[in-house]
Amino acid sequence: MCLTEKKRILEILQKDCRLSIEQIALMLGLESKQVEKAIQELEEERVILKYAALINWEKIEDEVVTAMIDVKVVPQRDVGFDQVAERIYRYPEVKSLCLMSGGYDLSVLIEGKSMKQVALFVAEKLAVLEHVQSTATHFVLKKYKSDGVIFEDQAEDHRLKVSP
Amino acid sequence: MRTAREYVNPVIENLPPSGIRRFFDLVANTKGVISLGVGEPDFVTPWHIREACFYGLERGYTMYTSNFGMPELRKEISSFVEKNYEVAYEPLEETLVTVGASEAVDLAMRALLVAGEEVLVPEPCYVSYAPTVTMAGGIPIQVPTYVEDDFQLTSKALEAKVTDKTKLLVLCYPNNPTGAIMARDELLEIARFVEKHDLLVLADEIYADMTYEGKHQCFAALPGMRDRTILINGFSKNYAMTGWRIGYACGHAEFIAQMTKIHQYTILCAPIMGQMAALEALKNGQSEKERMLIEYDQRRRFVVGRFNQIGLHCFTPRGAFYAFPSIKATGLTSEEFCEKLLKEEQVAVVPGNAFGTSGEGFIRVSYASSMANLTAALDRIEAFVQRYKG
Numbered sequence A: 001m002c003l004t005e006k007k008r009i010l011e012i013l014q015k016d017c018r019l020s021i022e023q024i025a026l027m028l029g030l031e032s033k034q035v036e037k038a039i040q041e042l043e044e045e046r047v048i049l050k051y052a053a054l055i056n057w058e059k060i061e062d063e064v065v066t067a068m069i070d071v072k073v074v075p076q077r078d079v080g081f082d083q084v085a086e087r088i089y090r091y092p093e094v095k096s097l098c099l100m101s102g103g104y105d106l107s108v109l110i111e112g113k114s115m116k117q118v119a120l121f122v123a124e125k126l127a128v129l130e131h132v133q134s135t136a137t138h139f140v141l142k143k144y145k146s147d148g149v150i151f152e153d154q155a156e157d158h159r160l161k162v163s164p
Numbered sequence B: 001m002r003t004a005r006e007y008v009n010p011v012i013e014n015l016p017p018s019g020i021r022r023f024f025d026l027v028a029n030t031k032g033v034i035s036l037g038v039g040e041p042d043f044v045t046p047w048h049i050r051e052a053c054f055y056g057l058e059r060g061y062t063m064y065t066s067n068f069g070m071p072e073l074r075k076e077i078s079s080f081v082e083k084n085y086e087v088a089y090e091p092l093e094e095t096l097v098t099v100g101a102s103e104a105v106d107l108a109m110r111a112l113l114v115a116g117e118e119v120l121v122p123e124p125c126y127v128s129y130a131p132t133v134t135m136a137g138g139i140p141i142q143v144p145t146y147v148e149d150d151f152q153l154t155s156k157a158l159e160a161k162v163t164d165k166t167k168l169l170v171l172c173y174p175n176n177p178t179g180a181i182m183a184r185d186e187l188l189e190i191a192r193f194v195e196k197h198d199l200l201v202l203a204d205e206i207y208a209d210m211t212y213e214g215k216h217q218c219f220a221a222l223p224g225m226r227d228r229t230i231l232i233n234g235f236s237k238n239y240a241m242t243g244w245r246i247g248y249a250c251g252h253a254e255f256i257a258q259m260t261k262i263h264q265y266t267i268l269c270a271p272i273m274g275q276m277a278a279l280e281a282l283k284n285g286q287s288e289k290e291r292m293l294i295e296y297d298q299r300r301r302f303v304v305g306r307f308n309q310i311g312l313h314c315f316t317p318r319g320a321f322y323a324f325p326s327i328k329a330t331g332l333t334s335e336e337f338c339e340k341l342l343k344e345e346q347v348a349v350v351p352g353n354a355f356g357t358s359g360e361g362f363i364r365v366s367y368a369s370s371m372a373n374l375t376a377a378l379d380r381i382e383a384f385v386q387r388y389k390g
């Protein structure tokens, strides 16, 4: 299967990973067997990492606290930022971690049950790590959009039910 | 006083009510319907286009424009048409901005037809052509096309219907409702027919940018056809802008001047808000258009594949966003099929005969709907067909 077809499969799954192999095969004009094989390969190559739902937790839980923490790091000879990064991303509290260009080095996304819990994590775990120079914590007050999905958007169909 | 009806112009009174209208009322009174009967995109107009309209309003663009439409928009239309369809029109004299392609169709009929002249209308087709011909005093002549020929129009079919009163031929490819497109060679044959009988052509190419497997061939771009053709296009489908009501016509300056006369007395100009948005669409809308097209294409394959699995033979549409499967295997007429499907499975599709008698035995299924809707609707159709196929 060519790369474009694989990309199409990935785009479809990224939008809705509950579509069946048969549906995807029909959508792309491929055989089910081909799609099945391609997906299996993509999983083995860890191109596809997992199949997950995008959830608006604020509707279910009273308090979910998300914070973005800018971390400045002194890079290490030979390993650069990777070693510090690993020390950080191993914590299950860390939901995502990126190396950034600009005013700071690592951007850490943390979720916790309360502000206090998050603040303590930063103070006790992050700030004290060797090579970490400084941290700045920003709490998320409201999520408007994530992964391309607008949280408050009502996907309502305003069209006439039948038209020529 | 006579009854109100007796005051009404009999030409108007005798226009057949749209088959779609009747069906619309049925659907409106049914609960929990998944509708695949919609002739417009399910996408909302891309954000940057909506935003261009807000900014335009903010800057005070709230007035009439030139009767022809904003010169800047006409220039953009003319260069878009030249670049994409390979036919050149003078922006200021050969391009007219209208209230949807719909208005352009009406203007062309009224500007060209003299009472009693005949217009060849290949069917199945969009519902507006025959009534606009009639209202302009002309006589619409049906020319059936068949699934056996992939809904292609042939000069043979046209020769059977042409008379010395024939003035105009309507072409709508990519086609609503069949999704058929016509390739260059087949259109060249039609062009020879047009020349032989000295006809004009109204080419409604509103789905031109929505083709899959093969690029659109603009009829006006064929040798000798530019000055015989009124090219009609718009923004409703390709840019998901149905509500903005902006379309356009391109053609010989003389035709456009006469059409503009009617337009100027009856409409004055197309709304400026829509024109501002259309300008933005042409300038920056190509990538969103392509993104939508990729989605339509996936749904198209899915829908056609499912119909064939279900056992309703489905011609492969190569343009627009409609599938036109045959329902003959069920032994039902188009209308029976649609009414029963609506009642029993709460899925709305449009009976094929709403698009002309040669549409009998088919249904029009719009795949301008989410994959979730399409999946659910096709499962319901499958259950329905299993009951009736016996």
Ligand SMILES: Cc1ncc(COP(=O)(O)O)c(C=O)c1O
Residues within 6 Å of the ligand: A164, B039, B099, B100, B101, B102, B103, B126, B172, B176, B204, B206, B233, B234, B235, B236, B242, B245, B246, B247
């Ligand atoms: C073939 C065809 N022409 C014209 C139109 C009308 O388009 P507009 O919204 O530009 O008036 C439609 C809409 O359904 C159509 O399918």
